[in-house]
Amino acid sequence: MAYEGELVRLRAIEPDDLDRYLRWMNDPEVTRTLSMRYPIGREAEREILERMGNRGSYRSVAFAIEVCETGEHIGTVDLGSPYFESRWGTLGLVIGAKEHRGKGYGTDAVRTLCRFAFWEMNLRLVRLTVFPENERARRAYERVGFVLEGTQRQAILKAGEFLDMHMMSITRAEFEAIHGAPPDLRTLERLP
C-alpha cells in the first residue's frame, strides 16, 4: 500500500533499505548530480534513514520509489522543509539504481510527489534545483511541467569547479493545467 503513480509507487522508507542507500550514496556516479559530497558510513546512513523513515509530516516527508511492476526499490523522492506560511517546499530526487535511468521512473516519481504536495499537503508551489549539465533530470522536470525560474551563479563547488545551479518550480495551477484537477469526492458514485 502506498501513494501510487503510473509506473512507480511511493512508500515509506524502511530500515531494510539501508544496503541499497549505502551503495547509492557512496557511488560517485550517483552523487555527481547531488549536492552531497562527503562519503558516508553505515551507522550514519542508518541514522539518516531512521529519521527519514519516521512518520512523515508537514515538516518533512520522504518516500522510497518502487517500480510498480516488480516492486524493486530504485531511489528516493522527498519534499524538504515546506514553509508553513508561504506554502512551498523543495523537491529532491535520487534514482540510485543506475540501470533504471531513462525509463521515465524519475519523471513519474516527481509527478506523483507533486500530486502529494498539492493534493495532500496543500502546498502552492514545488521548487527544486538542478545542475545545468544534468540534461536528463532537467528534461524530466520539464515533462512534469517545471519551469526554469533562474540561475544561482557559482552556487556549489564540485570537483574543483564552482558550478551554477538552475532553480525550477511548478505552481499548483500549472500542474493541474497539465495533469488535471482532482475529482470532488462528493460526486463519486462509489466510495472507496
Next chain:
Amino acid sequence: MSAIIEGQRVRLVPVEPEAMAARFHAWSNHPATKHLIGDTAYPTPLSARAGILREQQEVGPERALFAIEVTEGGANALAGWIRLGEFHAEARRCTVTIVLGEPEYRGRGLGTEAMRLACRFAFAEMGIERVELGVYDFNTRALRSYEKVGFVQEARRRRRVYLEGRYYDEIQMGLLREDFRDESRDAVEATA
C-alpha cells in the same frame, strides 16, 4: 468482563502488536482509507508499526483500541480497528474513530455493528455519557451508519479538512446514552 466483545457478525478483540502489524501497516499507508477518516496520507514504515501498536495495546480510560474481526462464516478475519479516545473524566465523554481497512467489508453493516459494540462498551463498562465523532461530508456511507447507531448531527465545521486536493466539511456528531440504538443487545434480549 470478557476480553473479547462478541457481536453477531463481528467482534472486538485486543490488539496484538506483532501479529497485526502488517495489516495495520497496509491500512495506514492506503491513501483512500486514510482520507475516509480525514487523515493526510503521509507514509509510515512497517518497521515502526508493532512499536506504535505496543504503545496503544492497553485498553483503559486513556485509550481503548480494539481490532475488529469479522466472524461470519466461522473464520475470524481481521478487518479494521475502532478506538475510543480523548476521555474526559468529569464530563464522562470520549471520541470514537473506526476504520474498516479491508474494502470488501465496507458497506455491509459490519462497521455499524462494531460501532454499536464499542458504544455499548463505552456506556456500560466505562460509564461514558456521551460519545462524539467527526465525519467528512463526502462520506455518506459512514454518516448513515452512525445515524443507525443513534448519532445525531450537531454541527458542520466548514472546510475543516483538505483531502485529495479539496476542502471538505466535517460534520460533528454526538451520541448521548439515551440516543443509543443498541439493536445487538435488543436481539440478545429477544432471544433470551
